[in-house]
Amino acid sequence: MAEQKPRTLKVETFAAHQVITQPNPLRKVMRRIDERELDDPIARAEQALADLSVEFNSWMSIECARLAAAHAAILRDGFSAQSREELFRAAHDIKGDAATFGYPTAAAAAESLCRIIEHAPDLDQVPSELIVHHINAIQAIVREQAKIDTIGMADELSARLRGVADEYLVYVNRDRPEHLEAILSPSLVPGD
Numbered sequence: 750m751a752e753q754k755p756r757t758l759k760v761e762t763f764a765a766h767q768v769i770t771q772p773n774p775l776r777k778v779m780r781r782i783d784e785r786e787l788d789d790p791i792a793r794a795e796q797a798l799a800d801l802s803v804e805f806n807s808w809m810s811i812e813c814a815r816l817a818a819a820h821a822a823i824l825r826d827g828f829s830a831q832s833r834e835e836l837f838r839a840a841h842d843i844k845g846d847a848a849t850f851g852y853p854t855a856a857a858a859a860e861s862l863c864r865i866i867e868h869a870p871d872l873d874q875v876p877s878e879l880i881v882h883h884i885n886a887i888q889a890i891v892r893e894q895a896k897i898d899t900i901g902m903a904d905e906l907s908a909r910l911r912g913v914a915d916e917y918l919v920y921v922n923r924d925r926p927e928h929l930e931a932i933l934s935p936s937l938v939p940g941d
Contacts, residue, residue, distance in 0.1 A: 805850040809891045812846060815839045820884050828872045837866045843887060855890040857907035858883055861914045868918045868928050879917060886910055 759770040816839040823832045840862040847856035862883040869875045890903045915932060922928040 809843075809847065809850050809852055809855070812839065812843050813888045813891050816843060816884055816887065820880065824877075833866065833872060837863060840866065840883075840887075847891075852891055852894055854903035854907045855887050855894070857904075858886045858890060858910055861907070861911040862887070864918065864932070865914050868922060868932055870921055870925065870928075874921070876917070879914065883910055883914070 757772070759772075761768045761770075816836070819832065819836040819839045823836060826832060840859045844856050844859035844863055847853060847859060862880065865875060865879065865883070866872065886903075886906050890906070894903070918932045919929065922932060
């Protein structure tokens with residue numbers, strides 16, 4: 750198929766300015782449709798999300814199991830570059846998926862765990878209870894989320910974990926100002 754020569758620019762001159770209109774080569778491929786044929790991609794996406802929502806609980810359970818397995822490997826073999834990365838990825842995936850899957854407070858606790866992994870100068874020196882409390886909190890929030898009376902408790906638990914984590918990180922990074930700035934910045938997790 751031979752390419753058609755593009756139309757020329759249209760230039761309209763006025764006393765104080767010029768208006769230049771470019772040719773629109775896409776106009777010839779555009780098709781007008783009847784209002785009855787309109788597609789709403791947002792409605793389709795919301796319907797697809799609603800159809801998938803029955804899977805959210807099992808997906809979050811799988812993510813929690815992955816987090817627990819990463820932590821178990823660390824308890825068994827100690828921190829290595831690979832085990833650190835797997836723990837971080839598991840927590841980071843929960844942080845990213847939790848709000849979409851209906852577990853926003855789990856996202857906050859997972860984000861706090863990610864911050865510890867990112868900003869602790871030596872993960873071997875991090876109190877093991879601090880990591881364990883984060884993992885247990887994430888698992889409890891996912892397990893108990895359906896109960897109405899646990900939502901406020903989950904919010905408070907996530908906030909307290911974040912506070913303890915930040916206090917620890919500020920202390921261990923007191924001689925590393927570039928990390929202090931990141932530690933003291935507000936959370937990026939929705940709802941915080």
